[in-house]
Amino acid sequence: MVTGSRYETKVVLTRPLSVDGDSDIDYRAPNLSQRITSLFKSVLPGSDLTRLKLPPLFNYPKSHLQCYGETVYCIGSDMLSRCNQADNSIERFTSVVAWSISTLRPALFGCAPYNPILGETHHVSRATLNVLLEQISHHPPVSALHATDEKQNIELIWCQHCVPNFHGAWVETEVQGKRQLKLLCRGETYEMNSPNLLIRxxxxxxxxxxxxxxxxxxxxxxxxxxxxxxxxxxLGLRGSHRSVKGKICETSTRKTLFELNGHWDRTVTMKHNDSGKQTVIYNAEEVLSGLKAPIVNDPQGVQSTESAAVWRELSMAIMSQDWEKAKQAKNAVEEKQRELLRERESKGATWVPQHFSVSYSKDGGWDCSPTQQWVPPAPIVVPLS
Incomplete structure (x- = not known):
C-alpha cells in the first residue's frame, strides 16, 4: 500500500508474513538453483556476511527493522497484555514464555529484508502499545527497539546484533544481544535471548x-x-524444523516445574510435572492468522527516516517486478549513505542515535537504553478490526 501526497512523506507498507509464510508480496524470483549458485560465487566459507550486498532479486519489500517491529505489534491475539494480567507469578512467567514463542515468524528461503541504513527508524502503534526502532550501528548492524504501553505498564527494550557466517552448505545467523520485558507495576524484569536462523x-x-x-x-x-x-x-535433515521443547524450573533449586513441547507454528503445551496436567499455552493459528498491514494515520507525522519511506522506491519496484529500477533505487539509497559518511568524516563528526544511548564492551557486547521514558503514539498504526 502506498500513501501520502507531495507535501507528505510517502511510504510503502505490506502485510506481514502469516504462520504459513503467505504475504501480499507477489513477484517471480529467478530459478532457485541459479540464486544458490550466485551465492556460492559471491562468498567463501567463513566470510563476514554482514558486508554482503544482496541484489534486489533476493529482497522482499521490508526492512529488517519492520520485521523486528512486526513480531511485537502485528499479532492476532494480545499475548503481551496477558503477561501483566495474572496475579500469580507462575502464570505471569508462563505467559511471558508463550509471548516469547509468538515473536518467531516464518522465514522465506532465498529472500531477505533490506539491511537498515544508519539512523533508519520505524515507529508504529497498536492500540495503546507504541513501538519505536532505530538502527544504531551499520557496521556491524545493530538494531534497537523500545516499546511501551502506559495502560498496561509494560516496557520492552531490545538490542540485537545479527552475525551471519557462511559455512559452505549452510549459513547460520547468530542473533546476539538481549531482550528485556518489564512488567513495571509488578517490579519484574524478564531477560531472554533469541534463537539463531539457519539457512541450509x-x-x-x-x-x-x-x-x-x-x-x-x-x-x-x-x-x-x-x-x-x-x-x-x-543440518536439520531429520526431525521437525519448527519444534520447540523445554522446561520451566526454579532458579534456586533447579527443580523442574513444567515441561514444554510442541511446534511454534502450531501449538505448544505445558505439562505440570507433579500432576501431569497438560495445558495449551500457545496456539499459532490464533496469534498469527489474519494479520493486517499497518496503515498511515497521520501522514504529516511520518519521519523521513521511517523504514517504509527510506525504501519506498525499492519496494515499489520489487512489487512491480521492475528489477532494473529496483537496482537503481537500492543503489541510490546506499550511495546517499556513503555521501553522508564522507561528509561526517570530512568534518570529524560522530553520528549519534536519536532515540537511544548506546554502549559497547568486549565482554558485554552492544547495549542500549532509550532516551525517553515512554514511546509516543506513532503516525503509523495497526488496524484492530
Whole structure:
C-alpha cells in the first residue's frame, strides 16, 4: 500500500508474513538453483556476511527493522497484555514464555529484508502499545527497539546484533544481544535471548530457527530453557524444523516445574510435572492468522527516516517486478549513505542515535537504553478490526 501526497512523506507498507509464510508480496524470483549458485560465487566459507550486498532479486519489500517491529505489534491475539494480567507469578512467567514463542515468524528461503541504513527508524502503534526502532550501528548492524504501553505498564527494550557466517552448505545467523520485558507495576524484569536462523543450501534448501533460548526473571526466581529445531540431526535433515521443547524450573533449586513441547507454528503445551496436567499455552493459528498491514494515520507525522519511506522506491519496484529500477533505487539509497559518511568524516563528526544511548564492551557486547521514558503514539498504526 502506498500513501501520502507531495507535501507528505510517502511510504510503502505490506502485510506481514502469516504462520504459513503467505504475504501480499507477489513477484517471480529467478530459478532457485541459479540464486544458490550466485551465492556460492559471491562468498567463501567463513566470510563476514554482514558486508554482503544482496541484489534486489533476493529482497522482499521490508526492512529488517519492520520485521523486528512486526513480531511485537502485528499479532492476532494480545499475548503481551496477558503477561501483566495474572496475579500469580507462575502464570505471569508462563505467559511471558508463550509471548516469547509468538515473536518467531516464518522465514522465506532465498529472500531477505533490506539491511537498515544508519539512523533508519520505524515507529508504529497498536492500540495503546507504541513501538519505536532505530538502527544504531551499520557496521556491524545493530538494531534497537523500545516499546511501551502506559495502560498496561509494560516496557520492552531490545538490542540485537545479527552475525551471519557462511559455512559452505549452510549459513547460520547468530542473533546476539538481549531482550528485556518489564512488567513495571509488578517490579519484574524478564531477560531472554533469541534463537539463531539457519539457512541450509545443500542438500535440500530450507530455512528454520534453531538453538537454545533462556528466559529468566530474578524477581520471581523462575527461568525457562527452550530448544528450537532438531537437536542432533545433521543440518536439520531429520526431525521437525519448527519444534520447540523445554522446561520451566526454579532458579534456586533447579527443580523442574513444567515441561514444554510442541511446534511454534502450531501449538505448544505445558505439562505440570507433579500432576501431569497438560495445558495449551500457545496456539499459532490464533496469534498469527489474519494479520493486517499497518496503515498511515497521520501522514504529516511520518519521519523521513521511517523504514517504509527510506525504501519506498525499492519496494515499489520489487512489487512491480521492475528489477532494473529496483537496482537503481537500492543503489541510490546506499550511495546517499556513503555521501553522508564522507561528509561526517570530512568534518570529524560522530553520528549519534536519536532515540537511544548506546554502549559497547568486549565482554558485554552492544547495549542500549532509550532516551525517553515512554514511546509516543506513532503516525503509523495497526488496524484492530
Amino acid at each position: 543450501l545443500l542438500p535440500m534448501p530450507a530455512v528454520f530457527w534453531t538453538g537454545n533460548v533462556r528466559i529468566r526473571c530474578p524477581e520471581n526466581g523462575l527461568e525457562a530453557e527452550l530448544r528450537y529445531g532438531p537437536k542432533s540431526s545433521f
